[in-house]
Amino acid sequence: MITKSSEKQAAFIKNHKKQRMMITLLRLLVLILFIALWEGASNYQLIDAFIFSSPSRILQTLSEMVINGSIFYHTGITLFEILVSFSLGTFLGVLIAILLWWNHQVSKILEPYLVVLNSLPKTALAPILIVWLGHNIKSIIIIALTVSIVVTILNTLNGFHSVDKDKIKLIYTFGGSKMDVLRKVVIPANYANIISTMKVNIGLSLIGVIIGELLAARAGLGYLIIYGSQVFKMDWVMMSLILLALLATGLYQGIVYLEKKVSRYNM
Amino acid sequence: MSPLLDIKEVYYSYHSLEGETETLKKISLSIHKGEFISIVGPSGCGKTTLLSIISGLLKPSKGEVVINKSLIHDTAHCVGYMLQKDHLFEWRSVYSNVLLGLEVARQKTRENLDYIETLLHNYGLQDFKHFKPSQLSGGMRQRAALIRTLALKPEILLLDEPFSALDYQTRLSTADDIGKILKKEGKTAILVTHDIPEAVSMADRVIVLGQRPAEIVKIFTIDLSLRNRTPLASRSAPEFGQYFNAIWKEMASYDH
Numbered sequence: 001m002i003t004k005s006s007e008k009q010a011a012f013i014k015n016h017k018k019q020r021m022m023i024t025l026l027r028l029l030v031l032i033l034f035i036a037l038w039e040g041a042s043n044y045q046l047i048d049a050f051i052f053s054s055p056s057r058i059l060q061t062l063s064e065m066v067i068n069g070s071i072f073y074h075t076g077i078t079l080f081e082i083l084v085s086f087s088l089g090t091f092l093g094v095l096i097a098i099l100l101w102w103n104h105q106v107s108k109i110l111e112p113y114l115v116v117l118n119s120l121p122k123t124a125l126a127p128i129l130i131v132w133l134g135h136n137i138k139s140i141i142i143i144a145l146t147v148s149i150v151v152t153i154l155n156t157l158n159g160f161h162s163v164d165k166d167k168i169k170l171i172y173t174f175g176g177s178k179m180d181v182l183r184k185v186v187i188p189a190n191y192a193n194i195i196s197t198m199k200v201n202i203g204l205s206l207i208g209v210i211i212g213e214l215l216a217a218r219a220g221l222g223y224l225i226i227y228g229s230q231v232f233k234m235d236w237v238m239m240s241l242i243l244l245a246l247l248a249t250g251l252y253q254g255i256v257y258l259e260k261k262v263s264r265y266n267m
Numbered sequence: 268m269s270p271l272l273d274i275k276e277v278y279y280s281y282h283s284l285e286g287e288t289e290t291l292k293k294i295s296l297s298i299h300k301g302e303f304i305s306i307v308g309p310s311g312c313g314k315t316t317l318l319s320i321i322s323g324l325l326k327p328s329k330g331e332v333v334i335n336k337s338l339i340h341d342t343a344h345c346v347g348y349m350l351q352k353d354h355l356f357e358w359r360s361v362y363s364n365v366l367l368g369l370e371v372a373r374q375k376t377r378e379n380l381d382y383i384e385t386l387l388h389n390y391g392l393q394d395f396k397h398f399k400p401s402q403l404s405g406g407m408r409q410r411a412a413l414i415r416t417l418a419l420k421p422e423i424l425l426l427d428e429p430f431s432a433l434d435y436q437t438r439l440s441t442a443d444d445i446g447k448i449l450k451k452e453g454k455t456a457i458l459v460t461h462d463i464p465e466a467v468s469m470a471d472r473v474i475v476l477g478q479r480p481a482e483i484v485k486i487f488t489i490d491l492s493l494r495n496r497t498p499l500a501s502r503s504a505p506e507f508g509q510y511f512n513a514i515w516k517e518m519a520s521y522d523h
Contacts, residue, residue, distance in 0.1 A: 166350050172324055173348035174419065176371040184371060188358045 053238040061235040075243055078209060078220040081137060082251065085144035086205040090198055092145075093152025100153070101160040101186065102178070118154055122147045123211050135216045143215075144208025148201045155200070159193035160186050195259045202251050210244070221247075269336070270297035271455055272321070272423055277330035279316055280480075289480035290316045294330075296474065296483065298423075298455060303446075305458045305466035307514065308476030309521075314459040317481070318425045321457065322346045334423065347421030349429045353412035355400035362387075362396040365415045372419055379418060386414045390448060405433045406441040413445055417452060424449065426458040430465065439499060442469060446498035463518070467510045468501040475517050485517050 035055045041047045042054035049057060065071035100107040126143045133139035163186050171181045213222020221240040228236030279291040290313040298304055306314055319325040321332055323346065334345060355364045365383055369375045387393045390410050400408060409429060416424065429445070430438045446469050449456050460466050466473050473487040491504040501507060 164354070166352065167354050167356070169324070170348075170350060170354050170367075171371055173322055173346075173350075174368045174371040180371045184367065185356070188356065191358065 050232070051234055053234040057235045058239045058242065061239050065239075071243075074220055074224055074240075075247070077137070077217075078213065078222065078244075079247065081140050081144065081209045081212070081220065082202075082205050082247075085141045085148065085208060086198075086202055086251075088141070089145050089148035089152055089201055089205060090194075093149045093197075093201075094156050094194060096149075096153050097156035097160060098182065098187075100157055102182070107157070114150060114154060118150045122150070122208070126211055126215055130216045135218065137217075139216055140209060140212030140220075143212035144205045147208035147211075148204040151204065152197055152201055155197040156190065156194060159190045159197075163189045191262055192259075195255065195262055199252065199255050199259070202255055203248070206244075206248050206251070271300040271302075271335060272296075272298040273333040274321070275331050275333065277317075277320060277327040277332065279313070279320060279325065279328050281316075291320070291327075292480040292482045294481070294483060298457070300422075300455055301453055303449070303456050303458070303469055303471050304474060305460060305470035305472070306474045306476060307461060307463060307466045307518065308481060309478055309518070310461055312476050312479050313481040314476060315427055317476075318348065318427050318457065318459055321423070322348045322425055324348075345422045347416040347419060347424045349412060349416055349424065349426045351428045352432050353400075353408045353429075355403075355408055355411060355415075357400055359400075360396065361392065361398050361400060361403065361411055364400060365392075365411055365418060368415050368419045374419065379420075382420070383414065383418050386417055390414065390444070405437045406444065409433065409441045410444060410448075413448060417448075417454075422455060424454050424456040426456060428460050429458075431460075431462075438465075443497055443499040463511055463514050464502065464507075465498075467507060467514065468498040473510070473514060475514060477521050484521070487514060 038052075039055045042049040042052060042057075062071065100110065122143075125146050129139050129143050129146070133142060167185050167189070168181050171184055174180075176184070209220075210222040210225075213220045214226045217223040217226075221244050224236050224240040228234065228240065274294055274296040277291055277294045278289070280287050280289045282288075294317060296304075306317070308314055316325065320327050323332075355361070356367070359367070365387070366375065369379055369383075387396065390413075392407065392411055392414065395403060395407065400411070403411065412429070426445075430442050433441055442465055458466065458469055467489055470489055473489060474483055475485045475487070476482070477484045487510060489510060491501055491506050493500055493504050496504075
């Protein structure tokens, strides 16, 4: 039996809260310490602020770029590229997985090619794509797509194949068709799997977009990083890195939120 | 009266790279409307294969299955099939699970929905419609699975060890529940099991299958001196032990 109000229980909860508070405080402390050390070291010229930048210089750069609006432009472009390649990758990946599940013959034929494509470091394709498609957003999106789509196909297909055979048989006992098996069992049984593939995908799309931007862009955070490093504006590079980290975390948390919503209804 | 289900000299073999495996050999059986048949036999002897053939999921290598005078593949929908596990989908509510069969068969008519309401009400699931399957007890899950099958108004029900995943206590009461429900709804049923007491307690006839390739070794007609026979009451009938022993001996004679 669970009692909610005994003295020991109250003490336990108090202790638990204290622990959590402690952890949050220490986490903040690590961050503050890191920033303070960085700032201090560059102030007392232990490190060269020209190469390593410093928190205050980053902040100053950021406020300048916020005022002239350019930071929103670059972040917006990168975010746009990530979202488009992520959506395309997830959608096309799942679609192709469905087609391969549907047609076992085609799946068997393509299997070795998928395995090779999966092991190939997709970034090696980036230069070719840029030659074919030019220095533009389109080629950046396609580069990011090649990074994420093969993994999506393989993960999703794997999930489709691991659906309980008897659940499929059940649909056939009702006189159902293959389409019914797909719609009533295979896809719903794979919601969680597809979401976890999306989690991997958002990270891969980010990698793909940044590689694309490093190689081919005229705008975006990746462009700021490569341009900044070429003209030794390390403040730009560091600021872009920090924004990128925030962006990646935000997107990942978005998927986690989606996962929670879906699992509440389905699992 | 002509039988509802007529299995005529059915053979079945399946093929793999290692060769051909004969699973069923010359199975002939006639079942009348309202009868309850249990099939027992050693594990892996082809009991499930036989059910799959009766349901039309598999085609026999030789022979034919006739239901209501028509060949099985024309009338596949008049056979309901209950699998070993209840296979209620966790992403659907109990109610929407029960509707699955109607959805797939595209028979979600007013009349059928009303019939489901009646079944849910009669068999104590009315208040659990919007629950998730994981919130139900094992026995309730099995009843929900039965309603899902009954919703399509099958003439014949195939039960493939539907109680094997339950613990002993639940198993007895669920078998009792389902036996009563089937009798009340006037359904013809074929139960596959390797549990002899369960087979005897539910059936009018017990069919004993031999080792693979399975043939019908013997048919026992169960005649118990009970007035109101239910699966649970059957177990305390005076003849119960004799049937058990006879079937046990029959199975032990070729089991090694």
